[in-house]
Amino acid sequence: MNDFYIILTACLVAINCAIMGSFLVMRKMVMIGDAISHAVLPGIFFAYIFSGSTSSLPILIGAASSGILATIIIEWLTHKAKLQSDASIGISYTLLFAIGIILISKFGANADIDQQCVLYGELEYVPLWLEPIIGNFYLPKQTIILLIVSVIVLFAVIWGYKGLLITTFDENYSLSIGIGVGFWHYFLMSGVSLTTVVSFESVGAILVIAFLSGPPAIAYLLTGNFKKMLVLSCAFGILCSIIGYYLAKSLDVSVAGSISVVIGGVFAIVFTATTLRKSKIDVISN
Structure with missing residues (x-):
């Protein structure tokens, strides 16, 4: 059952990140x-x-607050200070991350707070904290939280799909017809913050970034239809989670690291295949 718990947890993170990441990729905001x-x-x-x-x-509330603060700082630097978005992102996250590292290393020695866990997660230890569900059926505590977040993310995207879609693909048109671009931006950023904060405890920051960027980028290479992109992103996230877990188990290495490598490998294969296909089409057309 431990294998099932770990794979299920990784797959839930993959699905949540794939949905949010698809919008971020199309908005060129994945970082x-x-x-x-x-x-x-x-x-x-x-x-x-x-x-x-x-x-x-308490940790979830604190982390979510910090994530939203980072979003506000990035937006302020981009629109008020007129910095480029990549510079705003770099300044914001390095500042907050460095402050957090200093505070935890200096004052958090007696707490069960480890900056390495934030980076690499505790996916292998998820089965240690089981909660009863029905009868003799148990699920890890973190998996239950991720299931709840998955439902929230799914319903939020279904409810706001049209607004998110229009503001993602044509911001000027959205403004011209009176759609609140700012509202939908912060709506999406709230979803990204919730997804990221809930996920990092299990899989760590590195794998969260890989899930947010990798599967959506793979799907983007394969289809021009956004709905299909969402489905393919989730499918590739699940596939990479399963392959990555068993690869990590066979090699006795980090699960999060292994899944990240698999995501990168699948992207490289798909990118090469689509590039060769386009080259052949260009040759034939010429």
């Missing part, structure tokens, strides 16, 4: 997920200081 995943450390530290506990709820 904002990187910023949020690194910026959660100060929020985690202050949540522990004020609550005196490393339980999920």
Whole structure:
């Protein structure tokens, strides 16, 4: 059952990140997920200081607050200070991440807060914290939280699909017909923050970034239809999670690292195949 718990948890993270990541890829904002995943450390530290506990709820609230703060700083630097978005992201997340590292390494020695876990996650240890569901059926605590978040993300995207889609592909047209571009931007960023914050405890920041960018990028290479892109992103995320887990198990290496490598490998294969296909089509057409 441990294999099932770990794979299920990884797949839930993959699905949530694939959905959010697809919008980020099309908006050319995928690195904002990187910023949020690194910026959660100060929020985690202050949540522990004020609550005196490393339980999920205070940590989740603190991390989410820190992630939203990072988003606000990025937006302010981009639109008010007129910095380029990549510069705004780089300044924001390195500042918050560095502050978090310093605070935790200096004052968090007695707490169960490890910056390495934030980077690489604790996916292998997910089965250690089981909660009863029905009868003798148990699920890991983190998996239950991810299931709840999956439902929230799914319903949020279904409810706001038209607004998200229009503002993603044509911001000027959205403004001309009176759609609140700012509202839908922060709506999406809230979803990205929630997804990233809930996911990093299990899989770590590195794999969250890989899930946000890899499967959507693979799907983007294969289809020009956004709905199909969403489905393919989720499918590739699940596939890479399963392959990556069993590869890690056979080689006795990090599960998060193995899944990230598989995502990169699949992207390389798909990119090569689509590039060769386009080259052949160009040769034939000429």
